[in-house]
Amino acid sequence: MPIERVAIIGGGLCGWLAASMLARKVPDVQIIVLSAQGEERGLGIANGGEVLLPQDIETVAATGWRGGDLLKHCSASFVLGTAMSGWRGDGMPAFVPFGEIGAPLGPVPFHQLVAVARARGHAVNIANYALGALCAQSGRFAPPRGDDASVLATLAFGLTVDTGRLRDLLRADARRQGVTEAGMWTGGADREGTTITALHTAAGDGVDTDLIVDASGADSPLAGAFEGWAQWFPFDRAITALRPARSVPPLYTDLAALADGWQAFVPLAGGVAETVVSGSAQGPDVQSFRTGRQRRAWEGNLVRIGAAAAQHDPCAGLQLHLALADAARLVALFPANRDCRAEALEYDRQWRETSDCAFDYTALRLARNGAAGPVWDALRATDLPERTQYRHDLYAGTGRVVLHDGEVFETPGWVAQFEATGILPQRADALANALPTQAITAHLGKVREAMLAGLGRLPPHATLLAEMHA
């Protein structure tokens, strides 16, 4: 029996993302979106601005919208990485760029060269060797052309988006593709065994369905067995605000460690989305949230995506990325038949891998840093899951980066985060150690020169924006 009808629960950004992608990729299937309580928290905490990572820009194109459309319609702005302050014990700020950092010397990765150079008494700041960091610092940028083989190709950019505007854009698009809306879901459902056959609506007429996509956030009534993460992600209050800003938006997001939490700024065209996350905030604007994940994302004919499946502490800015990855995975594994056990198993395997990797990245940022204060001291004293600690130890020992299938970041992203949180390898690997100092410093010099030459060819970001909006 083929799948004919899909009901999506949640008319927030998360739900419309799935609706829009499915409508284009499986046009023969009827798609119905239901509104739900808390749907604005489908990605996690409700936030006026979110980040599309460089790899997401291609994924989001499956909705029919390209980066250029987002710049025009979603107050999108270019970002090249994150400036992190207060996360290192020595008080030094750091920049975590997207894209490459430096260049390898033969078989020796760049960060190993840095480790050797430092061990031999040379101070090296990796931000000086990453074009993304240099651009962000100096406010120069233009997106590299696809066929550029020069140093500019090491530059990778993400986009910030106004989440409300992106939601409206996707909704309008999905409706043009034939997606319909069925009003408010009551939380009730008809079941045959473990299969959900219909969802109850406030209007009274139920919606029959073959497959249900739950995009209504962590508090969904359809939630199942849950694994909580409070011991590693102790912050559970967020305050978000979208403020206007008239200056040229900076080319980076900003993340500062506070005494009892953290604060992030996501630049948008004409505004900035601000988030403060802590364990103590009080007041009417406070969103409280619970981190953790479902034991299974795809159960029977129910697929949970976004925060309905897993909610991480959002300090790594991955909320939109993870929901987008879920929607894309659902498209890639969209079942041809109602018997979808093979698809469900594979979906869950891939989802858990991605979720594990995002957890590791976030947990190492939060619980293995040099931020000052008793809250952070307690986090540093917490045992991490074995897999997460293993990544830390392997890097802290000899700078090895462990990479799994579900990785959000490749080696440069991990290295930059470790640097930004003050985790430095105790020693470099043997191949790097076999290199003479002169060869290393000459290479570093060459890389730096190439980066600066590349930077010089880029226009000021303000010029680019003026041209775009002219």
Add this chain to the structure above:
Amino acid sequence: MTAQVERGPLRRVVIAGGGTAGWMAAAALSRLSGNGVTQIVLVESEEIGTVGVGEATIPPIKTFNAMLGIDEDEFVAATQGTFKLGIEFAGWGREGEAYLHPFGAYGADISGVKFHQIWLKLRAAGIPLPLDDFNMSATAARMGKFDRPGADPRSALSQLDYAYHFDAGLYAGFLRTYAEARGVVRHEGRIAHVRLDGESGHIAALHLDDDRVIEGDLFIDCTGFRALLIEGALGSAYEDWSHWLPCDRAVAVPCARGGPGAGPLLPYTRSTARSAGWQWRIPLQHRTGNGLVYSSRHMSEDDATATLLGNVDGEITGDPRPLRFVTGMRARPWVKNCVALGLASGFMEPLESTSIHLVQIGISKLLALLPDRSFPAHERDEYNRLTAIQWAQIRDFVILHYHANARGDSTFWRECATMPIPETLERKLALFRSTGRLFRYDDELFTDANWTAVMLGQGVMPQQHDPLADTLDQPQVRDMALRMTDAFRRTARAMPAHADFIAQHCAGRPI
């Protein structure tokens, strides 16, 4: 009192055993001496024969040779090598049928839809096109042609991928010359005793039968099935996989090339299913390598030898050599200060020509995770973790060939078709059977193209294609597909014959 942890680079790496694995390790590690401290020594004995497995290779070998800076023509000539575009599997899915598992990709993805899904869609629409026609290497292989891939990524020729067949003994010799020129010191002698350090349990030294003592910091066990160091001295356990891969014997024999009816020099390996195993045929410049891999529970040694000798296409030039093995791997190939490579680390039958590759990835992991004298546990753990993943992935792929068969002509093949298989393979098969979807796990060696070739070749046909393929316009896709096959065919026709290419670029000296 705990001993002072020693720091600093390895002073001496001792490779126990020559052969392909030992000399590959020596050649690759020779670069370490650049630090002015590390010395590489290799101990081997002329008296001990090498098994010389894996005369057929897969494309990543090119990366290994390139890392060493080896000139391809020089290497092919020195090893009596030929070029390999894939493997032909005869009688594997069912008797009388054959398919090619070529190197390189099939066709090109269209709008994010994988090519094999497009192929399935066209097939479902009543347009069955031979899968081989969409692969550059397969198209050339069928015509007996070879040329190096073109540099222009838009050209059909750039889609060609290849590896080599070569004489593994000559390859070891070639690498020995390379390694010795770069400072590797060879000791001739038999290992009589492996001495452990009383406190740490690490290997302290190898004692040779003439009382010489070779001390070292790191030891690499390349002593083949004997596994003198990793098992003999350190007792690392062996994980037996013969319940999935029941073949446990082989018999090998060379024959002359170019006998009557032998045909042209083929640019591919041939693997022919027999009643209780399979027979390989590897064409080299100076001879053809043949062998039969079989299950001793299902076939006697005499029957195996007779089957082999009755099915070679040239004059037999040597005595049949029997070989015994248990498929499986060392659960921990790195223990204390000893890393096992090659047969000492495990055995995978050469069905997909992975023996030399397993040595190669062992070496590259070792280089990436090389410890200092303090031997931190993490590097060892990471090496063992990655090795276990890589071996299990290849194991699953090899099992697929046996399991997905519809031969039914013998107990052996019936047992293979009904045996329980690893859960990882079970899941892969279920997903492919349903919608032809494939996912590559953990950077595995075999890509979607490899799995597609063998799944479809073995007769595993998806019930339907991925619904995503239905968003594509059918006539347009068909035209694109036909243009691809046309380009591959025209390109292959213009290539030189395999034998001519070798004669022109890399002929070995007559032996």
